[in-house]
Amino acid sequence: MATVRLENLRKEFDAGDIVAVDDVSLTIDDGEFLTVVGPSGCGKSTTLRMIAGLERATGGRVHIGDDDVTDLSARKRDVAMVFQNYALYPHKTVFENMAFGLRMSTDLDEAERAEKVEWAAEMMGIPELLDQKPDELSGGQKQRVALGRAIVREPDVFLFDEPLSNLDAKLRVEMRTEIQRLQEELDITAVYVTHDQEEAMTMGDRMAILKDGVLQQVGAPKEVYRAPANEFVGGFVGSPSMNFVDVRSESTAGGVALVAADEESAFRTTLTGPAAEGLEPNEPYTVGVRPEDVSVVDDGIATTVEVVEPVGADNYLYLDVSASFIARVPAAVEPATGERIEVDFDESAVHVFDRDGEVVGVPERDDPVPVEA
Numbered sequence: 448m449a450t451v452r453l454e455n456l457r458k459e460f461d462a463g464d465i466v467a468v469d470d471v472s473l474t475i476d477d478g479e480f481l482t483v484v485g486p487s488g489c490g491k492s493t494t495l496r497m498i499a500g501l502e503r504a505t506g507g508r509v510h511i512g513d514d515d516v517t518d519l520s521a522r523k524r525d526v527a528m529v530f531q532n533y534a535l536y537p538h539k540t541v542f543e544n545m546a547f548g549l550r551m552s553t554d555l556d557e558a559e560r561a562e563k564v565e566w567a568a569e570m571m572g573i574p575e576l577l578d579q580k581p582d583e584l585s586g587g588q589k590q591r592v593a594l595g596r597a598i599v600r601e602p603d604v605f606l607f608d609e610p611l612s613n614l615d616a617k618l619r620v621e622m623r624t625e626i627q628r629l630q631e632e633l634d635i636t637a638v639y640v641t642h643d644q645e646e647a648m649t650m651g652d653r654m655a656i657l658k659d660g661v662l663q664q665v666g667a668p669k670e671v672y673r674a675p676a677n678e679f680v681g682g683f684v685g686s687p688s689m690n691f692v693d694v695r696s697e698s699t700a701g702g703v704a705l706v707a708a709d710e711e712s713a714f715r716t717t718l719t720g721p722a723a724e725g726l727e728p729n730e731p732y733t734v735g736v737r738p739e740d741v742s743v744v745d746d747g748i749a750t751t752v753e754v755v756e757p758v759g760a761d762n763y764l765y766l767d768v769s770a771s772f773i774a775r776v777p778a779a780v781e782p783a784t785g786e787r788i789e790v791d792f793d794e795s796a797v798h799v800f801d802r803d804g805e806v807v808g809v810p811e812r813d814d815p816v817p818v819e820a
């Protein structure tokens with residue numbers, strides 16, 4: 448078990464033309480499960496590979512436990528990595544695949560190695576597969592072997608690089624739970640890279656969001672969802688995505704009104720509470736409202752229903768409030784396409800972003816989640 452501490456980590460490729468990771472500082476606590484999420488090319492894998500020692504940092508330091516491992520080779524770091532493509536040796540049996548790392552990195556004798564492999568196979572529920580070769584296994588079984596191979600060494604740190612991307616949706620959900628169970632039982636610090644925000648939210652004790660190599664926000668999933676630090680995080684975390692409307696601010700007697708910049712839109716909301724603090728009059732802002740915070744009401748923002756998309760318990764209503772605006776409402780709320788309806792949301796559901804996309808003020812929350820350091 449160990450803390451992982453990244454200090455101003457930087458990685459350049461092509462003589463500095465590409466900055467894959469830009470000044471990332473982050474501490475992953477002992478026994479914590481941290482998910483790292485962001486769009487393709489944002490530097491997730493490169494960050495993970497620098498922790499593993501598979502990629503050399505251009506600048507900054509990597510600490511594991513009390514040690515500065517920045518200049519240590521991968522083999523000398525007590526980490527185990529699980530990849531998307533399983534990376535199993537095709538000609539070795541499951542047993543041999545799992546025992547191989549032990550043979551290379553420990554001085555255990557054969558009997559001790561066998562005992563460890565059997566323990567790990569038991570943990571992963573695959574003892575009956577030990578004599579098989581990888582090409583005889585399903586994708587889910589291969590990933591169990593890859594996980595078994597990672598835990599057999601009982602590393603200080605688990606590193607996962609999109610380990611479930613090759614699995615079908617049902618198996619993915621099953622394996623998520625399995626990985627979480629494993630990490631909790633073994634109490635190993637884990638860093639888990641994924642492009643899937645739902646996976647990042649459901650699995651992580653905390654999640655780190657990257658964009659263009661730059662860390663945008665780190666926090667408990669609930670906290671990031673409720674109080675995104677900027678427009679990018681607001682739009683990236685949550686599904687369907689947060690709705691955005693370009694507005695202008697106007698002072699009113701009771702607070703600040705935010706009125707759609709697009710004259711065709713009836714969007715207008717007045718903030719009176721803490722969310723209004725920090726807003727200048729007559730300035731452009733972007734308002735963010737989550738689809739699940741929008742309800743159909745008798746007296747609100749008038750709009751036309753463009754599409755009704757049923758998704759089981761809920762309906763997604765596509766509305767012409769802005770270029771893309773969705774209300775997520777219970778399935779019983781079922782307006783017709785083309786119908787005029789009115790929608791509204793609570794003031795506490797309004798996120799306001801400035802021209803640089805940074806959040807302005809902190810919206811009032813019903814049950815605020817403490818912000819972690």
Ligand code: ATP
Pocket residue numbers: 460461465466467485486487488489490491492493494642
């Ligand atoms: P994905 O989800 O697509 O795997 P990612 O967030 O993991 O993306 P990285 O693989 O870390 O992103 O890549 C970050 C940036 O660095 C990208 O622009 C990528 O093209 C670039 N990059 C990564 N590895 C190399 C390399 N070996 N040589 C040159 N550029 C690289």
